[in-house]
Amino acid sequence: MSRNDPPTHWSGHIAPNGTALGTVRICDFTGQLAGAGATKWLAAFGAEVIRIEDPVNQGMWDVLRNMAPFIDDRRGPDYGGGFNNHNVEKRGITLNLRTDRGKEILTEIIAKSDVVSENFAAGVLDKWGFGWDRLREIREDMIYVSNCGFGHEGPYGQYKTWGPIVQAMSGLTFTSGLPDREPAGWGYSYMDHTGGMYMALAILFALIHKQRTGEGQWVDLSCTDAGLSLNGPAILDWTVNGRPSRRADSPNGNRSAYPPMAPHGIYACAGEDEWVSIACRGDEDWALLADQIGEPWAKDEKWKTLEGRIAAQDELDEKVTAWTRTRDKFDVQRGAVREGVPAAAVQKPAERIDQDPGTEEFGLWPEVDHAKMGRVRVDGLPAHFSKTDWKIEQGGPCVGQHTDEVLSSLLGYDADEIARLHEEGIV
Amino acid sequence: MSALQGTRVVELANESIGWAGKLMGDMGADVILVEAPGGEPSRGYAPFAGDEEGGESLYFWHYNTSKRSVVLDLDKPAGKEAFLALIASADVLIESEAPGRLSALGLDYDDLVKAKPDLIHVSVTPFGRETSRKDEPATDLTILAGGGPAWSCGYDDHSIAPIRGGGNQGYQTASHYAVMSALTAIFHHGVTGEGQFIDVSMHAAANVTTEMASYFYLIEQQTVIRQTGRHAMPMMTMPVQVQCKDGRYATTGMPPRSPAGFGALYDWLVESGLEDQLPEAIFLEMARHRESIGFADIGVDDEVTAAFSAARDALQLLAENSTAEGFFEGAQKINITVGAILSPEEAYENVHFKARGYQVEVDHPERDAPVRYPGAPYKLPASPWRISRRAPALGEHDDEVFGPLGVDAAKLAEAR
Structure with a gap:
């Protein structure tokens, strides 16, 4: 893996400028979180990500451009809070792909890009004349990563999804819930986040492959394939033992499926809708928690072994709840953690964002400069690199914010030409 | 390689x-x-x-x-x-x-x-x-x-x-x-x-x-609240899960997005012999003949409001009268985005995942036969998983x- 010579076939700046991915340029059609989340990671590590958007509908391929939350009363495609969150450090240009001239310009950009990324429904890019065969024709070593709910191939290839549908179809909604109740599911698009991660992984694997072999490829990413992969032990229990997850005692709320632990749950605390999670990994954890509880029942022999605690788990949970219910969730957390027992308050957004040294000291909520919104805090990234750390300073691009800059600096167009393209509605 | x-x-x-x-x-x-x-x-x-x-x-x-x-x-x-x-x-x-x-x-x-x-x-x-x-x-x-x-x-x-x-x-x-x-x-x-x-x-x-939970707070200092099977939001929203005829659940997702979509939903209701159970179905048929229809007119135009409400009821009725997978395929065929809530093994044995080659066999020399495992989360043809x-x-x-x-x-x- 030692490769000290500078590469010759990369599209971006040859000098990496202290960034990990500064040599990479991405022609990006992604939207929402499942796609934009992927290129957010790459942009934060220095890749030049150029979002291609439609001037006619003002970039509203990505509906998050004009969706709540909003920083103030202003509305429109430059004010969506979610869009800004997912598109920091990217550049944005507009290009009317209904026109031949627009297609020519896109062809020029693609020729100078290492990666084309999109998460449209299957076949959309192909309809515009930029399917895999064409992309490969424009650039032989192209990396093309398409990301959709069911992939481009297979009986459901034409079906549409969004996060909750992906979760439903890949076993993830099912595995969150209580016995004899409908599924609780996920209170957010877990598979938009995670689909974006798999898209980032696919792009990175393909970039490494190209770095080593010079070869590009098309990755047909299906979010439901990725989602189903997150249920591994349950699937092997099915294929090896024939035991389905759809059975009387499964799913089972916050109880630990593997390995067995008890108590293991989320318990009510003092106040309205306040909760604490506690996980006793073994008999020692329980003995320490029993000391904290300090009530005679907790010292009962019956609870000393995991077997005993599992056998009467409902009763144990009731007793633990009777103890937590009158206590502040953070007091329970602190007491348990001080003794080395895993416990954590179920934190509300304000608590984990503004009052938690675990996120604040990590620098997890960077503030970006947005051209119209001003200073806005966003999600950072949960990893720090000693030499090429991420940088999140620039907000998501306004519609067409970088059109002129990309046309002139990347494609070498002069001012007159750019003015003409604006007049003709190409950009 | x-x-x-x-x-x-x-x-x-x-x-x-x-x-x-x-x-x-x-x-x-x-x-x-x-x-x-x-x-x-x-x-x-x-x-x-x-x-x-x-x-x-x-x-x-x-x-x-x-x-x-x-x-x-x-x-x-x-x-x-x-x-x-x-x-x-x-x-x-x-x-x-x-x-x-x-x-x-x-x-x-x-x-x-x-x-x-x-x-x-x-x-x-x-x-x-x-x-x-x-x-x-x-x-x-x-x-x-x-x-x-x-x-x-x-x-x-x-x-x-x-x-x-x-x-x-x-x-x-x-x-x-x-x-x-x-x-x-x-x-x-x-x-x-x-x-x-x-x-x-x-x-x-x-x-x-955590998607919106963080950025609704970061931007509007709003706190989302949990809701069964759907996005936590600052306000409670309408339920989306329906128990189907086979006891399993479906998530009804998004309503139709175009006049033709409302029409197709009406036709599906008729084909299923269920239109009599939903007098409001007439609003679906009316929506079919509009020039356009969108969320923005809900609460503004009574006919649009009624059409979206009827679409919701129609999807619920169709789900209740179908298997979860039947409802999923029926809706997706007319371009309505819904899902069946499958368990991991049901998804694993599902026709789509199988056709994509998701089931893979892994050799275990100590056993009589190979073991079936979950397959590739991504497919890189030049550098395969x-x-x-x-x-x-x-x-x-x-x-x-x-x-x-x-x-x-x-x-x-x-x-x-």
Whole structure:
């Protein structure tokens, strides 16, 4: 893996400028979180990500451009809070792909890009004349990563999804819930986040492959394939033992499926809708928690072994709840953690964002400069690199914010030409 | 050629990062799992093959495909020495040791770079290496509770506790970020020849994986509240899950988006013989003949409001009178985005996943037949995903890994 010579076939700046991915340029059609989340990671590590958007509908391929939350009363495609969150450090240009001239310009950009990324429904890019065969024709070593709910191939290839549908179809909604109740599911698009991660992984694997072999490829990413992969032990229990997850005692709320632990749950605390999670990994954890509880029942022999605690788990949970219910969730957390027992308050957004040294000291909520919104805090990234750390300073691009800059600096167009393209509605 | 062929990854065994090692191993990396004498505890986790208590763990099988196993006691001098020899041969180290443990052993990044100057060292810990919470104990459950996901998940009935999603998703999310980090650093190494240290926090990973919960607070200081089977939002929204005729649930997702879509929904209702049960169906038929229809007119134009309400009722009625999968296919065929809530095994046996080749067989030489596993999460035709071997037996590869490194059997015996 030692490769000290500078590469010759990369599209971006040859000098990496202290960034990990500064040599990479991405022609990006992604939207929402499942796609934009992927290129957010790459942009934060220095890749030049150029979002291609439609001037006619003002970039509203990505509906998050004009969706709540909003920083103030202003509305429109430059004010969506979610869009800004997912598109920091990217550049944005507009290009009317209904026109031949627009297609020519896109062809020029693609020729100078290492990666084309999109998460449209299957076949959309192909309809515009930029399917895999064409992309490969424009650039032989192209990396093309398409990301959709069911992939481009297979009986459901034409079906549409969004996060909750992906979760439903890949076993993830099912595995969150209580016995004899409908599924609780996920209170957010877990598979938009995670689909974006798999898209980032696919792009990175393909970039490494190209770095080593010079070869590009098309990755047909299906979010439901990725989602189903997150249920591994349950699937092997099915294929090896024939035991389905759809059975009387499964799913089972916050109880630990593997390995067995008890108590293991989320318990009510003092106040309205306040909760604490506690996980006793073994008999020692329980003995320490029993000391904290300090009530005679907790010292009962019956609870000393995991077997005993599992056998009467409902009763144990009731007793633990009777103890937590009158206590502040953070007091329970602190007491348990001080003794080395895993416990954590179920934190509300304000608590984990503004009052938690675990996120604040990590620098997890960077503030970006947005051209119209001003200073806005966003999600950072949960990893720090000693030499090429991420940088999140620039907000998501306004519609067409970088059109002129990309046309002139990347494609070498002069001012007159750019003015003409604006007049003709190409950009 | 797999993308990571020729890349050696040393994984200090820990259940929280097993997924990360597998993701790299299945993409061609030579992943060497370093286990303490006695083995990684998850070798003892249920479910077991054939339900034999204390037998082969399916949990361990799943998370450790495409890896080789060696046994080292890092508390012994010979164990340390062998570990350093292994690191000298490696490109990446991934570990989830408690902060302070590796430095106490003289095996932290600053020590390891003496053996391997361009090492990529990925540390994955509950709260990161540096924060003041770094020594707090944690499990998957407490990470999801403290990190935000649990607050958003559960039922409309808030007397019921928040429910964390099952299947170790807190560990898996941290593992995804760990692999994204490793690959980013591997690419950088390919350009500059430089390695580095990477500090991944599971708590931070959960915190930035909560979608609107974080950015509604960051931007509007609003607090989302949990709702059955749908997005936590600052306000309660309408239910979306329906129990189907076969007892399973469907999620009704999005209403139609065009006049033709409303028309198609009406036709489906008629084909199913259900239009008499829904007098409001007439509004679907009326919507078919409009020039356009959109959310923006709800509450403004009575006919539009009635059409969306009728669409909701129609979807509910159709779901109740169909199997979950039948409802899914029927709606998707007319371009309405709904889902069937499948269990993992139902999805695994589903026609679509099968047709995509998602079921893969892995050879287990000790068994009569191969075992079916979950397949590729992504398909890279030029650098394919592949399970190259079943999970290793404890120390199965001691000799073949350490032989070429000049650590002989006698030294190995001292090292474990």
